[in-house]
Amino acid sequence: MAVTGVELSSARLQRNRRSGVLKRLMSDYGQEVVVFAAIITLFVVVTMINPRFVSANNLTSIFAGNAYIAVAAIGMSMVIITGNIDVSVGALIGVLATISGTLAVAGYPIWVAWFLPVLVGMAINAVIGVLVAYAKIPSIVVTLGALSILRGGLISVTGGTWISNLPPDFLIAQKRLLGVPVPLIAMVVLTLAAAAWMRYFAFGRSLYALGGNPEAAVASGIPAERRTVAVFIIHGFFAGLATILFATQLQVIQSTVPPNLELTIITAAVIGGASILGGSGTVVGSTLAAILFAAIGSALIFTNVSAYWFRAVIGLLILATVLADMLRRQRST
Amino acid sequence: MGRTLLSALLALSLSTGLGHAASPWTGGDDLPTNPLACDATPAKAAPKPYDGGQPSKAPDRKGKTxxxxxxxxxxxxxxxxxxxxxxxxxxxxxxxxxxxxxxxxxxxxxxxxxxxxxxxxxxxxxxxxxxxxxxxxxxxxxxxxxxxxxxxxxxxxxxxxxxxxxxxxAEFNGIAKTMVDSMAAEIGEEGAFAIVTSTFTTPNQARWIAEMAAYQKKCHPKMKWLETVEAQEDNILSFNQSNTLINKYGDELKGIFGMTSVATPAAADAVTQAKKCGQVAVVGLATPNAMKPYVSSGCVKSVVLWxxxxxxxxxxxxxxxxxxxxxxxxxxxxxxxxxxxxxxxxxxxxxxxxxxxxxxxxxxxxxx
Amino acid sequence: MTLRSFIRHETLLALLLALVLVVLSLQSDKFLTVQNLLNQGRLMTETGLIAIAMTFVIATGGIDLSVGSILGLSAILTGVFWQNVGLPLSVTAVAAIAVGTIAGLVNGIIITRFKVPPLIATLATLALYRGLAEGISQARSVRGYPEWFYVLGQGSVLGVPTQLWILLLAAVTASILLAYTRYGRTVYVIGSNEVTARFSGLSVEGTKLALYTASGFTAAVAAVIFVSRVSTTRSDMGTGIELDAITAVVLGGTSIFGGRGTVLGTVIGLCLIQALKNGLLLAGVKGDGTIMLIGAVLILAILASNLFERSGPR
Missing domain, CATH: 3.40.50.2300 (Response regulator)
Known part of the structure; x- marks a missing residue:
C-alpha cells in the first residue's frame, strides 16, 4: 500500500520540474483545483436559477454555518496524510461542546470555557496517539473504541440535558469582526496557517514523508512515533477549536453526539485530496471540500430538488468529484 | 457521465414525485387524514371496541412491586x-x-x-x-x-x-389544528411558511405533517406551504436549513414550523440571528427549557407541547x-x-x- | 509465522470469550440458557453476514463502508418491487438481492477500474445508495407481508432460528474459502503486498471485484432477513451497521492493513460483542455503559494481542 503513495509523491516531484504555471498548479494542487472548479460551477449555475443564492446573507450561512466542519477537517487531513484515520472526532466534539457549555453556565471566565475544552481534546487525542504510535494499535481500532467510550460516557454523564442560559459573550460564533463573521475568519486564518506550516516547515513536511513511506522516513531520521502522537495532539487542537465554533453558534447546546459528524469531516478531508494511503493532500483542499458540501446542501434547497432525492444527489456529486480526480490523475501520468 | 446520470435521476425523482400524490406536502405520510372542525367543535368520537393485545398467562401482579x-x-x-x-x-x-x-x-x-x-x-x-x-x-x-x-x-x-x-x-389532528391555527394567527390567512422536520421516515412527524396539510386545506385554504426540509436530530443542521429557507424566500417566508424539539429552537435561533424576529414567526413542538431564550426575547410567541x-x-x-x-x-x-x-x-x-x-x-x- | 500468529490471537480471543461467558452467567441465571443464546444468534445474523464478507475485504487491505446503505437500498427495493411493481414476494426478494449485488459490483468497478481507494469509493457510495433508498421509497414504508415470509426472520428450523442456519452456512463456506483455497491465499497475498501479488501473476483486480460484489450480496441477503425479522421496510435501515461489522472484524484479529485475518476470528469477535451487549444488560448494566465497555474491550484486546506477539502490524 505504501508503495503506491511513494509512486504518487515521486511522480509529483518529477512533474514539479516541468514548466508552465497552469500545469504546475494542476500537478501540485490538482484535487484542490477540481474542488474549487466544482464550487465555482455550482455557484454560477445555482445563481442563474435563483440569484438570491449569492446574497450576502446566504453566503454567510454557507461559510459561517459550516466553518466548524472545515476547521475539524484541517486536523483530520493531517491525520489522514500520515496514513491514519480518526472516526471518533464527532463524539469528541460532542463531549467538548458539553464541557464548554457547562463551564460557561457555571460562571467560569469565558476564555476558560472556550479553551479548557481545547486542552481536553488535545489530552484525549494524546492518549489515542500514544496507543497508535507506541502500542502499535491501528488508528481505526483505537478510534472506533474511543468513539464508543466517548459516546457512551457522554450519555451516561449528561443524560442528554440541554445547556441553555449561555452568557452572551460566550457566543463567539455569532459575532462579527469588522463586519465579517468570526467563524469565517477562523476558517480562513486556520486553513492558511496550517497550509503554510505543512508546506514551509520541516515538521509539517515530515508528515508527508511519514505517510508516504514510513520506513524511508524513519531511516532519514524522522522520529515516527513522536510525530504520530504530535499529529493526533494537533488534530485534537483543531477539533477543540472547531468545538468553540460549534458550541457557540446557537443559544443552546444539545450535549449529544452530533449525528454522522465524523463521516462529514472525513469525507471533506478525503474529497479535498488527503490520500487515505497517506503521503499526499492539503488542508486547503479539505476546507474547499467542506465549503463545497455546505454549498451543495444549500443549493439543493435553492434549486427545488425534491427533498427525497437530496442525499442521492449529494452522493452522486461526491462520486463525480472523486471520479473526475481519478481520471485527471490517470491522464496526467 | 455524471450529467446524464444526474438528469436521469432528476427525471426519475420528478416522475416518482408525481406518483406519490397522497400527501400534498413533502414529508407527510399517506395514511388517511381526519382534520378537525375549524372552530372549537370537538371531534365526534366514533366508539371503537378495544383492539389492544393481552399478555398470556400473566401472573397476578395486583399490588405487588x-x-x-x-x-x-x-x-x-x-x-x-x-x-x-x-x-x-x-x-x-x-x-x-x-x-x-x-x-x-x-x-x-x-x-x-x-x-x-x-x-x-x-x-x-x-x-x-x-x-x-x-x-x-x-x-x-x-x-x-x-x-x-x-x-x-x-x-x-x-x-x-x-x-x-x-x-x-394528544391526537395527531389536535396537534395539527393547534399548530396551523397558531401559525395563521401570527402570519395571517395568506402567509407562506416552510417546515423543518427530523427525517421523512419518522412516523409521528410524517403523521403530523399529513394532518396539518389536510387541516390547512380545510380551514386556512389561502395559506401557502413552501417546502419541507430534513434536518435529522441535529441542531446545527436545523439551524443551517432554517437559514437557507430564510435566505431563499426572503420576505415571502412568513413562518417556520419546527416539527421536533431539536428543530424548533434551532429555527428560532436562525430567525433571531437573521434579525427577522417579528417578520418570520416560529411555531413548533419543543421543550420549554430549550425555548426559554427565544420566548423571553419575544422572538417566539408560542410553543406547542404536551x-x-x-x-x-x-x-x-x-x-x-x-x-x-x-x-x-x-x-x-x-x-x-x-x-x-x-x-x-x-x-x-x-x-x-x-x-x-x-x-x-x-x-x-x-x-x- | 503467519499461521502461528492467527492462532495466537484467536486463542486469546476465545479464552476471553469463555471468561466473559462464565462471568456473565454468574451475574444472571437467564444468560447461559439455550433459548437466550439462540435468540442472540437471531439478533446478530445481519451484522454477522456483513462481517464475514468484510473479513475478506479488510484482509486485502480494503474496506467497505457502503454495506449499511446497500442494506437499506435492498430492503426498500424488496418492499417497492412487491407493492408498487406487483411482483410475487419470492421474486422481489431475489431481485432486491440482485440489485444489492450490483451495488457491490459498482463499488468493485470504481475501485478496480478507476483506481479509487476503497475508503473513498465506498464513502461516496454510502451517501449515494442511502440517497437512492430514500428517494425511491419517498420515505414510505411497505408493510403487511404474507405470513410465510416471516419464517426467514422470525421462524425456526429444527428449533434453531432460520437465519442462524444461513449465518452458519456462510461462516463455514467462507472459512474454507479463505483458509484452504487458492482464492483465499490470493486474498492474503494482495493484502500483504499488492505489487508482489501482481508480479506473481495473481488476478488482483478480478479478486477484488469479486470481493466487493460478494460484500454487496451479503448486505442484500442481510437486508431481506432484516425485513422479514422486523416486518417492515424503511430507508434508514442498517445505518451504522458498517461500524459494528468492522468492529467485529478487527476485534477478531483481521489486520486493517491487510494480509491477515480469519473468519473464525471474526465469528468469535462477533459472539464476544453480542455476549457483552446481552449479558451486561441482564446483569443490570445500562446501554451507555455497555457501549463504553465494548470500546475498551476492542482497544485492550488488540493491545494484548500485540503485546503477546511483539510483532504488531506495520
Missing amino acids: LNVVDVPKLVGIGYFNATSKGIADAAKEMGTMKAKTDGPSKANIDDQITLIDNYITSGVDGILFAANDPVAISPVLKKALQAGINVVGYDANSEPGARQWFVNQ NPVDLGYAAAYVLRAVADGTLQPGATSVKAGRLGELKVINGSEVLLGSPTVFTKDNINNFDF
Whole structure:
C-alpha cells in the first residue's frame, strides 16, 4: 500500500520540474483545483436559477454555518496524510461542546470555557496517539473504541440535558469582526496557517514523508512515533477549536453526539485530496471540500430538488468529484 | 457521465414525485387524514371496541412491586429525559414500582428491538416503550405479551395488537389544528411558511405533517406551504436549513414550523440571528427549557407541547392499573395520580389531554 | 509465522470469550440458557453476514463502508418491487438481492477500474445508495407481508432460528474459502503486498471485484432477513451497521492493513460483542455503559494481542 503513495509523491516531484504555471498548479494542487472548479460551477449555475443564492446573507450561512466542519477537517487531513484515520472526532466534539457549555453556565471566565475544552481534546487525542504510535494499535481500532467510550460516557454523564442560559459573550460564533463573521475568519486564518506550516516547515513536511513511506522516513531520521502522537495532539487542537465554533453558534447546546459528524469531516478531508494511503493532500483542499458540501446542501434547497432525492444527489456529486480526480490523475501520468 | 446520470435521476425523482400524490406536502405520510372542525367543535368520537393485545398467562401482579423498564426512542435528548423523569416520579409516588430507563443512543429501530428483546429475557414485569417504528417494533412486543409481560406504549405507538394500552399525548389532528391555527394567527390567512422536520421516515412527524396539510386545506385554504426540509436530530443542521429557507424566500417566508424539539429552537435561533424576529414567526413542538431564550426575547410567541413529564407519569400509572387489573378492555377512563381521570379513546388509547401552549407568561413555570 | 500468529490471537480471543461467558452467567441465571443464546444468534445474523464478507475485504487491505446503505437500498427495493411493481414476494426478494449485488459490483468497478481507494469509493457510495433508498421509497414504508415470509426472520428450523442456519452456512463456506483455497491465499497475498501479488501473476483486480460484489450480496441477503425479522421496510435501515461489522472484524484479529485475518476470528469477535451487549444488560448494566465497555474491550484486546506477539502490524 505504501508503495503506491511513494509512486504518487515521486511522480509529483518529477512533474514539479516541468514548466508552465497552469500545469504546475494542476500537478501540485490538482484535487484542490477540481474542488474549487466544482464550487465555482455550482455557484454560477445555482445563481442563474435563483440569484438570491449569492446574497450576502446566504453566503454567510454557507461559510459561517459550516466553518466548524472545515476547521475539524484541517486536523483530520493531517491525520489522514500520515496514513491514519480518526472516526471518533464527532463524539469528541460532542463531549467538548458539553464541557464548554457547562463551564460557561457555571460562571467560569469565558476564555476558560472556550479553551479548557481545547486542552481536553488535545489530552484525549494524546492518549489515542500514544496507543497508535507506541502500542502499535491501528488508528481505526483505537478510534472506533474511543468513539464508543466517548459516546457512551457522554450519555451516561449528561443524560442528554440541554445547556441553555449561555452568557452572551460566550457566543463567539455569532459575532462579527469588522463586519465579517468570526467563524469565517477562523476558517480562513486556520486553513492558511496550517497550509503554510505543512508546506514551509520541516515538521509539517515530515508528515508527508511519514505517510508516504514510513520506513524511508524513519531511516532519514524522522522520529515516527513522536510525530504520530504530535499529529493526533494537533488534530485534537483543531477539533477543540472547531468545538468553540460549534458550541457557540446557537443559544443552546444539545450535549449529544452530533449525528454522522465524523463521516462529514472525513469525507471533506478525503474529497479535498488527503490520500487515505497517506503521503499526499492539503488542508486547503479539505476546507474547499467542506465549503463545497455546505454549498451543495444549500443549493439543493435553492434549486427545488425534491427533498427525497437530496442525499442521492449529494452522493452522486461526491462520486463525480472523486471520479473526475481519478481520471485527471490517470491522464496526467 | 455524471450529467446524464444526474438528469436521469432528476427525471426519475420528478416522475416518482408525481406518483406519490397522497400527501400534498413533502414529508407527510399517506395514511388517511381526519382534520378537525375549524372552530372549537370537538371531534365526534366514533366508539371503537378495544383492539389492544393481552399478555398470556400473566401472573397476578395486583399490588405487588413491579419491575419496569422504559425504552424510549433514544436516550440523550431533553424530551425523553422528561418522560423518563415523569416515570420515575410516578414510581416514587406509588412506591410499588421499580422503573429504569434504557434506550438506544441513536433513534435506530434495530437497537431498540434488541434492547427490548434482552429485557424480555431478563424477566421484567412491565415494558413502557416509545416506538421508533410502529410496525418494526410489533413482533418483539408481541413476544413480550406472550411472555406474560404487561406492555404499555407512550409518545409513539406500535400496532394496537402488540401492546395493551397506548398513552396518547394528544391526537395527531389536535396537534395539527393547534399548530396551523397558531401559525395563521401570527402570519395571517395568506402567509407562506416552510417546515423543518427530523427525517421523512419518522412516523409521528410524517403523521403530523399529513394532518396539518389536510387541516390547512380545510380551514386556512389561502395559506401557502413552501417546502419541507430534513434536518435529522441535529441542531446545527436545523439551524443551517432554517437559514437557507430564510435566505431563499426572503420576505415571502412568513413562518417556520419546527416539527421536533431539536428543530424548533434551532429555527428560532436562525430567525433571531437573521434579525427577522417579528417578520418570520416560529411555531413548533419543543421543550420549554430549550425555548426559554427565544420566548423571553419575544422572538417566539408560542410553543406547542404536551407536558412530557406528565406523559411519562401517566404511562407509569396506566401500566400499574393494567397490572392490577383495574384497567380492563372496555373501560372509559383510568385514574392517573395527580392528573386525575384520563379518558380512553380509539379503543385502546388513553388520552393525556390537550397540548399545552407555552408563552412568555407561563414558560418559566416549567422545567424540563 | 503467519499461521502461528492467527492462532495466537484467536486463542486469546476465545479464552476471553469463555471468561466473559462464565462471568456473565454468574451475574444472571437467564444468560447461559439455550433459548437466550439462540435468540442472540437471531439478533446478530445481519451484522454477522456483513462481517464475514468484510473479513475478506479488510484482509486485502480494503474496506467497505457502503454495506449499511446497500442494506437499506435492498430492503426498500424488496418492499417497492412487491407493492408498487406487483411482483410475487419470492421474486422481489431475489431481485432486491440482485440489485444489492450490483451495488457491490459498482463499488468493485470504481475501485478496480478507476483506481479509487476503497475508503473513498465506498464513502461516496454510502451517501449515494442511502440517497437512492430514500428517494425511491419517498420515505414510505411497505408493510403487511404474507405470513410465510416471516419464517426467514422470525421462524425456526429444527428449533434453531432460520437465519442462524444461513449465518452458519456462510461462516463455514467462507472459512474454507479463505483458509484452504487458492482464492483465499490470493486474498492474503494482495493484502500483504499488492505489487508482489501482481508480479506473481495473481488476478488482483478480478479478486477484488469479486470481493466487493460478494460484500454487496451479503448486505442484500442481510437486508431481506432484516425485513422479514422486523416486518417492515424503511430507508434508514442498517445505518451504522458498517461500524459494528468492522468492529467485529478487527476485534477478531483481521489486520486493517491487510494480509491477515480469519473468519473464525471474526465469528468469535462477533459472539464476544453480542455476549457483552446481552449479558451486561441482564446483569443490570445500562446501554451507555455497555457501549463504553465494548470500546475498551476492542482497544485492550488488540493491545494484548500485540503485546503477546511483539510483532504488531506495520
